[in-house]
Amino acid sequence: MDRRKIVPLLSPAILLIVLLLVPVFISQPYVLHVLIVMGINITLATSLRFIATVGQFSLAHAGMVSIGAYSSALLVIKLGLSFWAALPLAGLTAMSIAFLVGSPFVRLKGIYFTMVTLFLTEFITLLVTEWRNLTGGVQGIISIPRPNAIVLPGLLNLTFASKVDFYYLALAMVGFTLISLYAIESSRIGIAFSSVRQSEALAESIGVNSAGFRILAFSLGCFFAGIAGAFYGHYFSAIAPGSFGFLLSINVFIYMVVGGLRRFAGPIIGAIILTLIPELARAFKEYEPFVFAAILLVVIFFLREGLISLPVLFRKRRAPR
Amino acid sequence: MIEQNILNGLMSGWIYILVALGLTLVLSIVGIVQLAHGEVYMIGAYTVYCFCVVLGLNFFLSLLISILLVGLLGVVLERFFLRPFRDDVEGAIVSTIALILILQTAVVGIAGVGYKEIPSPIQGVLTILGARLSWERLIAILASMVLVSALLIFIEKTRTGQAMIAVSENREAAALQGINVNRVSSVAMFMGCGLAAAAGALTGAIFDLTPFMGGFALMKGIGVIIVGGLGSIPGAIIAGLILGLVDGVVTALFSVQVASITGLIVIILILLFRPQGLFGHG
């Protein structure tokens, strides 16, 4: 194989090995915690962008995370299911609700759809807060059990008693999300999404069921938000409606836009950088919203394509004219 | 008791109308979904607090100053943060989110997160038709009616008002007719933010102020626009009253929480069965 083929194959492999070995070299729980939160944010930002590939901006992600978190917690606590069953079920619950609620509204254009998703998050928050018997109301649910241990004698001993095990679970979740979404997007389905986004009328005229693809994108995107929610619940072991409000939807939207929503890797970069900033700038916690606002404005005015487009800009500058 | 809640509902309704009309002006004429509209409302309230409580001016004078100052603030915001994103949904969302963050954090920095109070402009309680109505609630209703009427008169009778209607229907056509779309946008923004500021101030005289009071107002504003129909002024008025009454009556029969959910359900039903709103175009 020539060099051009080896490098693309090697880089992900090297990256994977590095990521797998992180806990070997870094044992501070705090660093692992930041990486885990980063993993959750990457999952959320990438799945939000997946919905955007069909041209719709959703602010319902916080609501879907909430559904995932509560579903998983309740399935484990009240029905005694294993975490490993509850996790996919939580994702499916979020996906089903997205499908049911999204379908009637899927024909709404642009900002209207976004407003409906905003209301959806509100509605879910309200429902969760009021249904006290089921969800514990404003206090939420505490003492959510750790994921059931996976023990393969000699090979694996994951008890989830330490952050290291959660780190690997987060890695698996991110890997699963990125691979699935990338595979779908680089397939014919992705072409359908892109065509609906660029011109719904043209797409319909050549046989593309635009409403169907919109629902598909929305439902699948919300599936992964649900999964992230379930992970969140069992990692933090406590959830409350306050964790999943409008602000969370906005944050995920910001990761996506700042990173750049034209490219698959954009939200990943956005999530990584914007997870790090609050951690690195702990001293300036009160000014955090200003920093975020400043970043948003810089991106929207000067760097529309997001941070992911920086390398391309540099290359253009350096290229001989 | 129910008359009490109906009156409260009417009052809420009029405030929702103010917020929604302001938002409609910005949406239809400036062409942007102003997600930071709630923050403008909040700043209106805090401006009155500043002039009335801190500086000791009369409430009504402070209200007027607030409307003017916040209106001007709006004009500046429109020029730099909204106009560049006129037909750019993604850009508008990001820019207005940045505004939310900036405005909220600025107020938190200046005034702190604690609850603030604006004392009632006129003390005491009236009794109308068997229900007790505090003066500040009556003032809220009357002031809202006055402002809405002023807005309607302005739109009907002045050239700029008619220009605003033209721009809201078709911006390119209006420009071709010689209308200065940017100037009309600024005027619309001034009025829209002025209305929001008034709504915030009137609410602030009744309830407590917090830097985070804007989110609720935005939700209500959007809800009214959805139910009444995008760009429809009579729609906004009727929808505002409907949603206000729902809040009032359902709270009386059940509870505040059920009222919130009922309100949301009304909005969702409209979106399902008449997505263009009660008075909107198809």
Add this chain to the structure above:
Amino acid sequence: MATLQITGLTKYFGGLAAVHEIDFDVNRGELVGLIGPNGAGKTTMFSLITGSLRPTRGKVVFNGKDITGQKPHLIAKVGVVRTFQATTLFSQYTVLENVIAACHLESKISFWEAALHTPSSRRSEEAILSRASDIVHFVGLEACKDQPAGSLPHGYKRVLGIAVSMAAGPQLLLLDEPLSGMNVEEVDRTVALIKRIWERGTTILLIEHNMRAAMNLCQRIVVLQMGKKIAEGTPEMIKANREVIQAYLGSGKNAP
């Protein structure tokens, strides 16, 4: 049996009849023109046929199947494809990518196979690239095949629109004013292109304002005025038809 049978097609907007009791057929392999002054209802007819609008009354039958009021993408799938005004393109894609996308979207490989990147779906990728390149060459756009569609001059955009429709493999092609905004040279080239498409066996229904081209191309012409059909026949018959001449003179447009 005619390929396309339109009977009693009527559409009211409020109290106004945009289209009123229209009957006509298009036979297999024909090239039929639909002309009329502005506001005659021609584009409304297209929208009614392709499902973007539901008729108030009347039927649209394609190859014996009633397609009246069905969803647009389903009507496209049975073989009825229309073109649009110039801004309806996948503007972020290049010319070639536009056609490749259209080929993919009408492809017979199921979406699951594509998502899983099976060997058969990968083989069809090469076939699609080859087919798309052929279409781009056929319409004469290979010189700008890597240009973003949004940056093309107006005339080229219309031709690209035709290319995209062709990629969908239509039996019946509805061309909506394909020559509008084109200069003389572009008109001649596009007329030749439309002829070539027709000669390959595609049935064509064509809306056009350019009278000379329409008379030149079409075997048969249907004339609408204010939503009603006022004449139907060969170009010679139409040119001599009093009512048609009246309709055009009355509205100030060029007579045929």
